[in-house]
Amino acid sequence: MAVLDRRSRRQIANTAFVTFSTVAAAIAISALAAILFSLLVKGVSGLNLDIFLLSTPAPQSHGGLANAIVGSLMLCTVAMIGAVVVGVLAGTFLAEYSGLHPALNAYGSVVRFLNDVLLSAPSILIGLFVYYIAVRPVHGFNGWAGALALGLIAAPVVTRTTEDVLKLQAKQLRESGVALGAPMWVTIQKVLWRASSGGILTGALLAFARISGETAPLLFTSLGNQFMNFDLTKPISNLPAVIFQFGLSAYDDWQSLAWVGALLIAFAVLSINILVRVLSQEQKRS
Amino acid sequence: MTALTATTDERKRTRPAGASFDPIFLGFCALAATLLLTALAGIVVSLLIGGWPALSHFKLAFFTSSEWDPVKDIYGGAGPIVGTLITALLSLVFALPIAFGIAVFLVEFCPPILRRPIGVAVELLAGVPSIVYGMWGLFVFAPLFRDLVEFPLITWAPPGSIWEKLFQGIPNGSGILVASIILAVMILPYIAATLRELFLTVPAKVRESAYGVGCTTVEVVWSVTLPYVRRSAIGAVMLGLGRALGETMAVTFIIGNSHAFPKGLFDGGSTIASTIANEFAEATSDMHTSALIALGFVLFVITFAVLAIARAFLGASKHG
Numbered sequence: 001m002a003v004l005d006r007r008s009r010r011q012i013a014n015t016a017f018v019t020f021s022t023v024a025a026a027i028a029i030s031a032l033a034a035i036l037f038s039l040l041v042k043g044v045s046g047l048n049l050d051i052f053l054l055s056t057p058a059p060q061s062h063g064g065l066a067n068a069i070v071g072s073l074m075l076c077t078v079a080m081i082g083a084v085v086v087g088v089l090a091g092t093f094l095a096e097y098s099g100l101h102p103a104l105n106a107y108g109s110v111v112r113f114l115n116d117v118l119l120s121a122p123s124i125l126i127g128l129f130v131y132y133i134a135v136r137p138v139h140g141f142n143g144w145a146g147a148l149a150l151g152l153i154a155a156p157v158v159t160r161t162t163e164d165v166l167k168l169q170a171k172q173l174r175e176s177g178v179a180l181g182a183p184m185w186v187t188i189q190k191v192l193w194r195a196s197s198g199g200i201l202t203g204a205l206l207a208f209a210r211i212s213g214e215t216a217p218l219l220f221t222s223l224g225n226q227f228m229n230f231d232l233t234k235p236i237s238n239l240p241a242v243i244f245q246f247g248l249s250a251y252d253d254w255q256s257l258a259w260v261g262a263l264l265i266a267f268a269v270l271s272i273n274i275l276v277r278v279l280s281q282e283q284k285r286s
Numbered sequence: 287m288t289a290l291t292a293t294t295d296e297r298k299r300t301r302p303a304g305a306s307f308d309p310i311f312l313g314f315c316a317l318a319a320t321l322l323l324t325a326l327a328g329i330v331v332s333l334l335i336g337g338w339p340a341l342s343h344f345k346l347a348f349f350t351s352s353e354w355d356p357v358k359d360i361y362g363g364a365g366p367i368v369g370t371l372i373t374a375l376l377s378l379v380f381a382l383p384i385a386f387g388i389a390v391f392l393v394e395f396c397p398p399i400l401r402r403p404i405g406v407a408v409e410l411l412a413g414v415p416s417i418v419y420g421m422w423g424l425f426v427f428a429p430l431f432r433d434l435v436e437f438p439l440i441t442w443a444p445p446g447s448i449w450e451k452l453f454q455g456i457p458n459g460s461g462i463l464v465a466s467i468i469l470a471v472m473i474l475p476y477i478a479a480t481l482r483e484l485f486l487t488v489p490a491k492v493r494e495s496a497y498g499v500g501c502t503t504v505e506v507v508w509s510v511t512l513p514y515v516r517r518s519a520i521g522a523v524m525l526g527l528g529r530a531l532g533e534t535m536a537v538t539f540i541i542g543n544s545h546a547f548p549k550g551l552f553d554g555g556s557t558i559a560s561t562i563a564n565e566f567a568e569a570t571s572d573m574h575t576s577a578l579i580a581l582g583f584v585l586f587v588i589t590f591a592v593l594a595i596a597r598a599f600l601g602a603s604k605h606g
Contacts, residue, residue, distance in 0.1 A: 010502055010505070011502070013502070013504055014502035014503055014504045014505075016504075017390075017503060017504035017507070018395060018503060018504075020383075020387050021387040021388070021390045021391040021394070021395070022387075022391055023387070024383070024384040024385075024386070024387025024388050024391060025387065025388045025391040025392070025396070025404060025408075027384055028384070028388055028407070028408050028411060028474060028475070028478070029404065029407050029408075031411060031471050031474075032407050032408075032410060032411045032414075034422075034426070035414060035418065035419070035422050038422055038425075038426045039418070039422075042425070085318070086318045086321055086322070087318075088318075089314055089315045089317070089318035089319075090315065090318035090319040090321070090322055092315050093312075093315035093316055093318065093319040094319065096315075097312055097315055097316070104316075107316075107319075108319075110323070111319045111320075111322060111323055113597065114322065114323055114326045115322050116593070116597060117326060117590060117593050117594075118322060118325060118326050120525065120528050120529065120532075120589070120593055121326075121329070121532065121586070121589065121590075121593075122531065122532025122533075122534065122559055122585060122586075122589055123532070123534065124532065124534045124559045124562055124563060124582070125329055125333065125532070125582050125585065125586055126329065128329075128332070128333060128336070128562065128566070128579060128582050129325070129328055129329040129332050129333070131566075132332040132336060133328065133332065152325055155321075155322060155325075156322065159319075159322060181302045181303075182302055182304075183301075183302045183303075183304045183305035183307065183308050184305075184308050184311075185304075185307055185308050185310075185311035185312075186302075186304060188311070209413060212415075213414075213415020213416065213417060213418070214415070214416075215415075215416065215417045215534070215535045216416075216534035216535055216559065216563055219563055219566070219567055220566050220567045223567065240415070240417050240535075243417050243421065244417060244420075244535065244538075247417075247420070247421050247424070247425075247539070248424075248539070255425075258421065259421065262417065262418045262421045265415055265417070265418065266414055266415060266418045269413050269414070269415055270410055270413055270414070272413075273409070273410055273413040274406075274410075277406060277409075
């Protein structure tokens with residue numbers, strides 16, 4: 001083979017590189033498509049009204065996922081209420097107060113770093129921690145523990161977005177509050193929070209999407225429950241744990257219920273993600 | 287009018303009404319921040335306390351022995367620890383080039399109309415819950431992988447060669463390699479999204495001047511874009527690694543859950559997270575629980591180190 005000149009070699013290298021990058025993007029897209037496709041194929045066939053009306057069945061009998069759906073919603077709602085309160089306040093501290101004093105600033109940097117660690121800490125370890133403080137002392141798995149674990153996963157996300165959004169707000173907004181004679185806490189609540197409500201909502205929605213698919217920390221906090229249960233002091237059923245239990249079981253009908261559950265969760269999470277993108281797009285426009 | 291001038295002359299500013307609540311509100315905010323801090327401290331402390339009985343009982347053997355036997359109450363965590371490291375590193379090896387390719391594609395030569403949809407699709411891949419990856423991996427991907435990759439490779443591998451060693455294991459679709467591939471798909475979008483953000487921070491002038499002197503795309507990326515974002519890119523990769531280390535559900539579904547050292551790529555194994563997920567709720571003895579928590583502590587130390595390094599690399603360029 002003749003030795004290629006420099007120019008053709010560069011061209012070939014470039015073509016190879018362009019091809020590789022395009023293939024890489026194609027791989028990612030087809031992975032998403034493949035996952036969605038199997039969810040639809042395996043999940044939709046099992047989808048019917050009973051899924052939302054009946055509780056999880058014993059093997060080989062007819063049932064639905066109603067208790068798991070209700071349980072998941074309860075756990076996530078309680079977790080999000082706690083996470084938003086803690087996250088917004090902590091984010092406000094980091095954005096507004098930590099610059100006021102050197103000591104607060106140092107403390108703020110520590111909190112910021114550890115919040116980032118908590119943000120990416122393995123969720124199963126958060127579950128272990130909650131097991132220690134909320135399951136072992138009361139000698140029983142319970143819904144509050146599950147909600148606490150989910151809240152601990154969501155709170156750092158809300159904290160991070162709140163801080164980021166508040167820092168984006170113009171200095172003039174803060175000055176206008178001061179000029180009106182408002183104390184700082186009123187300025188923060190009535191001016192800054194309101195101005196950044198869209199961003200905070202986005203963060204909260206993303207956190208919600210993240211915890212609604214979270215399984216690992218629930219396995220040994222809220223465990224699961226075969227029956228419909230509204231009492232957070234008892235074990236409470238939840239979709240991810242049901243998918244885990246049913247998916248790995250040997251029964252066909254359990255497995256098909258697991259697929260329906262997976263379809264529901266993936267659909268919910270992906271719609272929230274798309275909703276967030278639409279919302280933030282509109283904010284940019286206005 | 288006179289009254290107004292008088293007050294400004296005095297150079298005194300009355301405190302706004304309600305200002306006395308300011309310190310209280312600051313207190314609330316600081317309390318919330320402290321709560322997050324306490325949570326992290328609580329995780330470390332509870333893992334250390336809970337794992338201490340196992341760590342002090344088995345000492346170094348906990349890290350070197352792979353004998354994990356709940357019946358005899360002997361726990362050596364080397365299997366899961368090594369499994370965690372192997373799957374995380376392998377997944378990084380798979381994910382990194384592809385994530386890099388996606389980022390380059392989106393930044394350098396994606397048709398503008400497709401840029402947003404493809405970007406969103408990659409981000410959605412990050413949104414798919416771990417458990418859904420697990421279901422998909424076990425029921426859809428694993429059988430395909432078994433028929434199309436494992437069987438052919440095992441039959442192809444010449445006896446006595448290094449390939450035979452590498453492809454050891456029961457070709458049932460679950461195992462170290464499949465888990466790593468699924469993990470790679472999961473961390474791919476995170477690395478790709480961060481790399482893309484980083485590539486976009488390179489000033490257009492710099493890139494355009496490189497194109498201007500006649501560089502091809504590959505040359506621009508290798509000699510201009512990459513050196514420009516080098517430090518932060520390492521941070522992004524470490525963040526992906528951190529995620530792969532702690533990933534639980536998807537791995538639990540497909541790694542095969544055996545506590546021994548994996549002998550080959552197709553052999554079953556376990557990671558720290560999958561072991562805890564499988565056994566914690568039904569641990570047989572106090573020592574069993576303690577050993578699982580000690581594993582959790584090891585996982586925490588590993589991820590903390592990785593995340594701290596990632597922050598150091600990312601933070602230096604972001605806030606500096």
